Amino acid sequence: MKDMVKISNLNQTFYTKDGELEVLKNINFNLTKGQILTILGPSGSGKSTILNILTNLLKPTSGDVVINGKVGYMFQKDHLLEWRNIMDNITIGLEIQKKKTDEAMKRVERLLKTYDLWDFRNMYPKELSGGMRQRVALIRTLAVAPDILLLDEPFSALDYQTRILVSDDVYRIIKNEGKSAILVTHDISEAICCKVQLLIKMV
Ligand SMILES: Nc1ncnc2c1ncn2[C@@H]1O[C@H](COP(=O)(O)OP(=O)(O)OP(=O)(O)O)[C@@H](O)[C@H]1O
Secondary structure, X not given: OOEEEEEEEEEEEEEEOOEEEEEEEEEEEEEEOXXXXXXXXXXXXXXXXXXXXXXXXXXXXXXXXXEOOOEEEEOOOOOOOOOOOHHHHHOHHXXXXXOOOHHHHHHHHXXXXXXXXXXXXXXXXXXXXXXXXXXXXXXXXXXXXXXXXXXXXOOOOOOHHHHHXXXXXXXXXXXXXXXXXXXXXXXXXXXXXXXXXXXXXXX
């Protein structure tokens, strides 16, 4: 099966005033189409560093990074803009990228209807529960039609009960939409729902 992401012999060392800090050592993984991979590691083990490399914010010290497709990013917090309604929050990426075409708006309409947000499209973020807000954040990421989703501790801001519901929701939506995803977390309960896991430890 086609690799959406392939990471080989990845190493990252930071050079600080206190000396060299080796953060990633010989990391290897691949993500195939339709797969959801969790990267689980303690705070400081280099999870954000991997995401920064995958989003091209950071050039690795050494190693190969192959990414086949468009990357979308979902953050820990939903970052919804309180002064824009749900529809306008969801289309913000399309506006910024000047891609608010008829085709894109049809995609947004389908996503909103499929994932039970259509009736809420004219409401404002503060009128929605934490779980629904996170669903809006996911649909906003999907609106720009990415192939690969990067999820950075997407449930950690939610309380335990909501987290279980939302994580089921997010996995279902990603699978249903045929996307591939990498979820990064330090929380084993967040990681356990995923079949494919990569553990990273402090170097
Ligand atoms: N640009 C940088 N320069 C120097 N050190 C850095 C830089 N970026 C990250 N680090 C260090 O690299 C280590 C790994 O950081 P990183 O943020 O990737 O860990 P993490 O696993 O995402 O942690 P957390 O879960 O706390 O966010 C940390 O010790 C951090 O201080």
